Amino acid sequence: MKQKTALAPASDAARASGTKAFDGNWDVTLNCPASGKAQGFTRALAATVTNGVFHAEGQNPGGSNRLEIDGQIPADGKTTLSARGTTGASA
Numbered sequence: 001m002k003q004k005t006a007l008a009p010a011s012d013a014a015r016a017s018g019t020k021a022f023d024g025n026w027d028v029t030l031n032c033p034a035s036g037k038a039q040g041f042t043r044a045l046a047a048t049v050t051n052g053v054f055h056a057e058g059q060n061p062g063g064s065n066r067l068e069i070d071g072q073i074p075a076d077g078k079t080t081l082s083a084r085g086t087t088g089a090s091a
Contacts, residue, residue, distance in 0.1 A: 019052025022073045028056050030069070030083075049073055054081060 026047040034040035047056030047069070057068040067085035 019073055019075055021075070022049045022052065022054075022077060024049060026054075026056075028069070030067075043067065045069070054079070 026049060028045040028047045030041075030043045030045065032041055043058065045056040045058045045067070047054060049055075052073045054069070054071045054073050056070075057066075059066040065085070065087055067083065069081050069083045071079050071081035073079050
């Protein structure tokens with residue numbers, strides 16, 4: 001599975017100040033449509049960006065459906081993030 005996600009383009013002021021312009025807490029919505037036999041899903045996560053490094057993770061109660069998303073946010077705010085995780089039994 002490969003999912004591409006992009007942050008909103010940075011303002012001119014944000015570009016001038018570097019990657020720390022995106023530092024802080026972010027609300028993330030991951031939306032994966034159904035494909036073939038795989039069911040689609042939407043998942044909300046809380047993320048942080050620290051020194052331009054994006055990190056979000058979530059896990060359902062009981063330890064199933066774990067997901068981590070990581071990546072570097074450059075000064076222009078455009079990025080490709082890496083997602084990895086595990087799933088539980090199909091519904």
